[in-house]
Amino acid sequence: MKLFNYKLLLALTLSLVVESNSMAQGMPVYDNTNFISFMKSLLESGKQTAELLKTVKFLKEQKENIDKVNSVIKQLNAVKELTKNHQRLYDMVQEDLRQILNSPYIRPEEVGRISDSFQGIIENSMMSMDYIDQVLSSDNLKMTDAERTAILKEKELQSIEMVAEIEAKTRRYREIIAFRQMQDKINNREINY
Secondary structure, eight states: OHHHHHHHHHHHHHHHHHHHHOOOOOOOOOOHHHHHHHHHHHHHHHHHHHHHHHHHHHHHHHHHHHHHHHHHHHHHHHHHHHHHHHHHHHHHHHHHHHHHHHOTTSOHHHHHHHHHHHHHHHHHHHHHHHHHHHHHHOSTTOOOHHHHHHHHHHHHHHHHHHHHHHHHHHHHHHHHHHHHHHHHHHHTOOOOO
16 A cells, blocks of 8 residues: 555656646647638738728829819919909009099199109009919919919018008098198188187
8 A cells, every 4th residue: 555655646746747847739730711711811901902092092182183273262362362452452543543633732743743653553563463464374484383372472462562552642642631721721710809
């Protein structure tokens, strides 16, 4: 019995030592069905990637088209503002200059100076409009849409400045007329005391 116990203890010890050092190894299992479905999945993914690349290319083209349209719209808006400012400039000069020159408080020697100052602004406006026409209609200048838009915005700002200059001149001449009118009333009043 002692020998049996001794053999059992030795067998258990040996089994523990052998099991802890050894690892279960076996032959890898290769499943052809999984491999084929994996390859089909890769091919399908490749097709989807190709379609996604086509979609990205298409979207880039559409973005470029939208940018071109936006640029054209900006140019049109700038031209619209320019023409509005120039029309306003002409209307102001036509109405205000006539009122100023018809005033009895403007001296004859001042008529030429006033007309010349307004005429200079109108000529500058006409040259600006001719330049804009060249920029928009001529391909000889080899400009991009962004460069054309920048030039149009610059000319729009210049037209706003011209309108402001006309308004300032008109206001100044009206103030001169009002001052001379008040001076005339003071000088020609009747004294009642």
